Amino acid sequence: MTPAPRPGVLFDVDGTLLDTNYLQVLAWWRAFRDTGHDEVAMADCHRSIGIGSQELVTHLLGDDADDVDEVMAAKSRRYEPLRELVTPFPRVDDLLAACRDRGLAVVLATSGEESDLEWMVPAIGGEDVVDGTTCSADVESAKPAPDLMQTAVEAHGLDASRTVAVGDTVWDVRAARDAGLPCIALTCGGISRAELLEEGADEVYDDPADLLASLDDSLIGKLVRD
Known part of the structure; x- marks a missing residue:
């Protein structure tokens, strides 16, 4: 029997979880x-x-x-x-664990190469909390095309109606929007709050620690409440 689709969070890596x-x-x-x-x-x-x-x-x-x-x-x-x-942003590991503790699948969706994941996952402390990864090798067109996020949802058995994307660039926001997913944007990658909101980000936080502090009130918390 095919398991029921799960609610989840798609995390970009560069500039979102890692200060790269x-x-x-x-x-x-x-x-x-x-x-x-x-x-x-x-x-x-x-x-x-x-x-x-x-x-x-x-x-x-x-x-x-x-x-x-x-x-x-x-x-x-x-x-x-x-x-x-390369260093992770503060409290990245706590953010991923908090999402997992709330019953959400944690999936990395990066435009990076497959080989990058070999060092990225340990760098963010995600070995025990990341449920899956999707990278540029898995799609024909990487961001800003929506393919990466659509493939991540399908490949990891996520419920598209209960999945949120988290990224740091206008390209992440655009890809999420075109994939039909709400998007939380972080300014730690160097793109302003105004630009991210103008592109269509649903919520904007400073960095992973800021998102963690407001997690239950965020779109991610809403996934759990719904």
Whole structure:
């Protein structure tokens, strides 16, 4: 017998659970310069974080860019030595555990690569509380397309009517909206509250600790009450 769909929370990782966005910006900026694209500014990179890697390159260079793979490879090389600087935001592990304790499935939905999950999950202390993961390898189009979130819901047996997405960029909000999911946004990734609300975020908090402090009054708490 197929188990009944579960209520759940889809968490983005970069910039939402891990304080990585500005490290990602530096790696992308260096990668673009390594491949001859000096016109791409750090601000351009920052405002594109949250998009899948291939989509990020074409977003900044145009759909006719002929060196997408080279830029992506350069970014991987540049980011590798920065990984030792990655830290989780305060109380991330407590937030995930609190969601799980309330009977909610905890699923990571990241535009990152499958190999990234090997270090991301331990970094957030999620080995015992994460029910599943979905990454760019599982979909044809990463964020801002809704595919990642739709696939996460289907693959992990979630009830779409009782699932909330949590992210930190306008791309996360857009993907959630197009997937038909409510979205909680966090400003710890460097995007302003006003922009996140304008894009359609249902609630905005400062960071995981702020969301945890208001968890029972948030959309996540509403999942439990309903």
